[in-house]
Amino acid sequence: MTDRAIALAGLEFVDLSRSDAQAMEAEAFTGFYQHTARSLWAYLARVSGDGPLADDLMQEAYLRFLAAPCPGDGEVDRKRWLYRIATNLLRDHWRRRTSVASFDDIPEERLVSSDASAGFDARAVVGPALLRLRPRDRQLLWLAYAEGYTHPEIAEITGLRPASIRILLFRARRKMAWLLRPAGRRNDALV
Amino acid sequence: MLSCNRESELLDLLRSGGWPLAVDPELHAHVKACRRCTEVLLVKPALQALRADAAAAARLPDAGILWWRAQIRRRSDAVERVNRPLAGAQGFALGMGALTLIVMVVTQARHGLNWLAWSSILQDSSSAITEPLRWLGAHSTNLLLVVPALATLALLGGMAAWLAIERDSRNS
Numbered sequence: 276m277t278d279r280a281i282a283l284a285g286l287e288f289v290d291l292s293r294s295d296a297q298a299m300e301a302e303a304f305t306g307f308y309q310h311t312a313r314s315l316w317a318y319l320a321r322v323s324g325d326g327p328l329a330d331d332l333m334q335e336a337y338l339r340f341l342a343a344p345c346p347g348d349g350e351v352d353r354k355r356w357l358y359r360i361a362t363n364l365l366r367d368h369w370r371r372r373t374s375v376a377s378f379d380d381i382p383e384e385r386l387v388s389s390d391a392s393a394g395f396d397a398r399a400v401v402g403p404a405l406l407r408l409r410p411r412d413r414q415l416l417w418l419a420y421a422e423g424y425t426h427p428e429i430a431e432i433t434g435l436r437p438a439s440i441r442i443l444l445f446r447a448r449r450k451m452a453w454l455l456r457p458a459g460r461r462n463d464a465l466v
Numbered sequence: 467m468l469s470c471n472r473e474s475e476l477l478d479l480l481r482s483g484g485w486p487l488a489v490d491p492e493l494h495a496h497v498k499a500c501r502r503c504t505e506v507l508l509v510k511p512a513l514q515a516l517r518a519d520a521a522a523a524a525r526l527p528d529a530g531i532l533w534w535r536a537q538i539r540r541r542s543d544a545v546e547r548v549n550r551p552l553a554g555a556q557g558f559a560l561g562m563g564a565l566t567l568i569v570m571v572v573t574q575a576r577h578g579l580n581w582l583a584w585s586s587i588l589q590d591s592s593s594a595i596t597e598p599l600r601w602l603g604a605h606s607t608n609l610l611l612v613v614p615a616l617a618t619l620a621l622l623g624g625m626a627a628w629l630a631i632e633r634d635s636r637n638s
Contacts, residue, residue, distance in 0.1 A: 301530070301533050304529060304532075304533050305529040305530070305533070308529040308532065309529065312524070312526045312529075313521035313522075313524045313526065314517065314521055316520065316521070316524035316526065317516075317517045317520035317521045317524065318517075320520050320524075321516060321517070321520055330525070333526075334527060334532060334535075337532050337536070338532065338535060338536050338539055341532075341533070341536035341540070342536060342539060342540055342543070400512075401512040401513070401515065401516045402516060404512075405513075405516065416509065416513060417513060417517075420506075420509055420510040420513045420514070421513040421514055421516065421517040422517075423477075423481060441469065445469065448505050448506070448509050449505060451505075451508075451509050451512075452504070452505035452508045452509055455508050455509065455512055456508070
């Protein structure tokens with residue numbers, strides 16, 4: 276059964292006059308989903324360090340994406356909107372797990388699942404190094420260097436001020452580079 | 467200085483796969499000497515490799531199922547939106563009914579619990595048309611409370627239902 280058939284089979288009670296429009300929308304969503312789902316899951320899984328949580332948040336992100344009208348028009352805008360929803364979900368999840376009000380004040384060990392690398396293969400050094408960073412640093416690094424977003428785009432996704440992105444990213448990158456260097460060469464990097 | 471002015475050039479090369487082969491020696495020498503570019507060179511490929519690994523490992527649900535779930539949720543949200551004013555109207559009606567009842571009980575208690583006065587009036591009546599009017603006149607205090615309350619309830623209930631139907635038709 277195709278995606279469209281599944282979608283329409285579950286919507287028998289929907290007004291028939293809307294079926295065509297919904298079928299087109301469903302097809303557009305399928306294409307968008309195929310283009311974005313893997314990268315979104317990677318973002319959620321690597322930033323949270325929790326594969327099953329990434330599964331849940333990704334599904335919720337798409338459900339909210341479909342429920343709320345996207346402020347932009349093209350696929351790039353839609354993807355950025357999707358990442359914004361996912362970023363907010365991630366932040367809400369962490370806030371629920373702790374009574375600390377500020378995102379930055381949450382202790383790092385509470386933000387990483389006990390089975391941090393479960394469910395997917397992590398590169399021996401990079402994955403653990405990423406998880407040693409603060410969650411916001413992980414997000415910024417991922418959006419900038421894994422996804423290739425610009426500073427204004429990152430500001431839009433994270434809700435941070437554009438002027439802050441540059442300095443926050445600079446610090447995060449410096450720390451990540453320090454963690455990626457072999458232990459014997461780390462002191463050189465502190466110069 | 468937070469970033470190097472050649473960083474974007476390096477990022478473009480990394481993105482396009484031009485690094486390190488399609489790079490002129492001058493940029494090579496710069497990257498070797500520039501701490502910021504060295505960091506970019508260390509971090510970006512590492513994160514991209516991590517992204518590729520994670521993306522390949524993702525177990526994704528079917529798009530059609532997600533779409534279907536979104537439609538179900540959208541529909542239940544719409545139903546909830548419709549029900550909200552109706553529930554409000556019901557609550558309001560309940561409150562008004564309770565208030566009216568309390569007022570009636572208090573009023574009747576002050577007048578000596580004269581609950582069945584209407585039956586004696588009916589028994590004594592000689593005319594089916596004039597007696598109810600007399601009864602209305604005798605109990606105008608109660609009716610002045612009850613009738614406006616019932617009218618208000620009917621009016622508000624009707625408005626709530628109309629608004630709910632209107633909103634539903636606008637959303638769909």
